Each structure stands twice: as structure tokens, then as C-alpha cells.
Amino acid sequence: MVEPLLFVVMAIAALAGAVTVVVAQNPIYSAIGLLGTLFSVAVLYVIQLAHFVAAVQVIVYAGAVMTLFLFVIMLIGVDKSESTEENLPMQRVWVGVLAVAVILFAGGLTLTGNFEWVVPEPVETISGALISGEPVNGTIQAIAEPLFTDWVLAFEATALLLTIAAAGAIALAHFRRKGV
Amino acid sequence: MVPDGWYMGLAAALFLIGALGILLRRNALVMFMCVELMLNAVNLTLISAGRALNDLDGQVAVFFILVVAAAEVVVGLAIMVAIFRRRSTASVDELSDLRG
Numbered sequence A: 001m002v003e004p005l006l007f008v009v010m011a012i013a014a015l016a017g018a019v020t021v022v023v024a025q026n027p028i029y030s031a032i033g034l035l036g037t038l039f040s041v042a043v044l045y046v047i048q049l050a051h052f053v054a055a056v057q058v059i060v061y062a063g064a065v066m067t068l069f070l071f072v073i074m075l076i077g078v079d080k081s082e083s084t085e086e087n088l089p090m091q092r093v094w095v096g097v098l099a100v101a102v103i104l105f106a107g108g109l110t111l112t113g114n115f116e117w118v119v120p121e122p123v124e125t126i127s128g129a130l131i132s133g134e135p136v137n138g139t140i141q142a143i144a145e146p147l148f149t150d151w152v153l154a155f156e157a158t159a160l161l162l163t164i165a166a167a168g169a170i171a172l173a174h175f176r177r178k179g180v
Numbered sequence B: 001m002v003p004d005g006w007y008m009g010l011a012a013a014l015f016l017i018g019a020l021g022i023l024l025r026r027n028a029l030v031m032f033m034c035v036e037l038m039l040n041a042v043n044l045t046l047i048s049a050g051r052a053l054n055d056l057d058g059q060v061a062v063f064f065i066l067v068v069a070a071a072e073v074v075v076g077l078a079i080m081v082a083i084f085r086r087r088s089t090a091s092v093d094e095l096s097d098l099r100g
Helices: A002-023 A027-047 A051-076 A091-112 A140-148 A152-173 B004-024 B028-052 B057-087
Strands: none
Touching: A002 A027, A002 B004, A002 B028, A027 A051, A027 B004, A027 B028, A051 A140, A051 B028, A051 B057, A091 B004, A140 A152, A140 B057, A152 B057, B004 B028, B028 B057
16 A cells, blocks of 8 residues: 555656656756655655665765756856747757657556566576565675676776766866866 | 566656756756666666666666766866856856857
């Protein structure tokens, strides 16, 4: 009973935040809407027992990334005079067509409820024990095991990527035109 | 228990809103936020599918996506600040030098 209730409340909050991101004229409101969506999605992760990912979502996304966004919005200045004229011909029409197509596709897929491909069957392991159909619990220990065994190469690659990104950001920030 | 299809439907809706934002808005910062919205929608599908399949790899994949998205935000915002310093605008309509 708790899960459907939480799902409905958090889904509405996430959708409201997402709509705010798109329609708000002031980028600050967009950032606040995105923050609400990120928090709601984090709660949805907790409902699905992804505790560690939910914590990372709040710390990294809602904490670090949103701070960076707000900082840059303040730095660049809030420009409310965004023109609503469309320069690309037929763009609005194609946007509408795309929206209708995606809504029909996703709605049909959701309503038909044909998700048999994701129903887990109890699996027999080599030792003969049956793995039950209980959902996996995403604690730090549970995540760390595949992370540092199967995915260790990807883990090191992301470490390298983060270093490169930090160096690149500093290089871009130091960029100056000659003579300025 | 909420059916997995509901999570997939919510993720599809979030992704659609993000895509519409990219197509309709001009402010580069808002477009960037819409990219984050779409990334989050995909993360939600990965978590739901991971739970439904009883597999932790979905959550590991989301962890990696979070890291890559953080790196992307850092570089993207640095580029945006650098462009703003030169051109004093954050509107993508005025940054059309590469248009054929």
C-alpha cells in the first residue's frame, strides 16, 4: 500500500518539476524545478531498494551539479527576454508529431502491461540452491562487489574521465583572447 | 507493489518533457538542464529493469552514468561560461556560426 502511494506522489512531483524546467521563463525557476525532479527520482530509487544510488543522486546531482548550475546562472545573468520566434521552418509541427508519437507509444506500452520479459524466474545455481525471486537490495556492499570485480576497468576509466574533465574545465576557464 | 510498467511510463514521460525542452527552448542553460532530465529518465528505467530482473548491474550502470553526467556538466558549463565571455549571450540562436 505504501509503495503505490509514494509512487503516485513522487511521480506527480517529478512531472511537475520537469514541466517547470521547460516552461519557466526564469532559468532560476528551471533549476529549482530540476532540483525537485531529482529529489523525487531519488525517492523512487529508494522505493526500488537502490539505496546507494539514491544517496549518490542526492549528493552528486542535487548537491554538486545543481550548485554548479545555479552558480553559472548567477554568473551569466538571468536573461528573461528569450525570444519565442521560431527560426527553423516546421520545427513546431515536428515537435508536436514527435510528442504525440512518443505519448501513444509509451502509453500503449504501459497500459497493455506486457512486461513479461522482466519477470524473474527462480534460477538454479551450480551448487543446486535456488535463487529466490526477492528483489536485489542495493546497499553499498552489494554494489561494491560487481563494481570492483566485473566493472573494475570501467571504474578506472571513469576515474580518468573525471580527471580529464576537471583539467579541461580549468583550461577552458583560463581561456583568454589575445590582447584582452 | 507497483508494476514495472508504471516506472517505465513515468520515465518515458520525463524523457519526452526533456526532449521537448531541448527542441523548444533557446537558453543554452535550460537546454542543458533538459539533457540532465533525459539522463535521469534513462537512469530510472535502468533501476526499474534491474529490480525486475533481480540484477545489480542496472544500479552499477546508473552509478557510471551519474559519474559521466557530472563530468559532462563540468565541461559543458565551462564551455558555456567561455562562450558567454566572448559573445555575451546564452541564446543558441545567436551562436549559429557553424550553420551551413
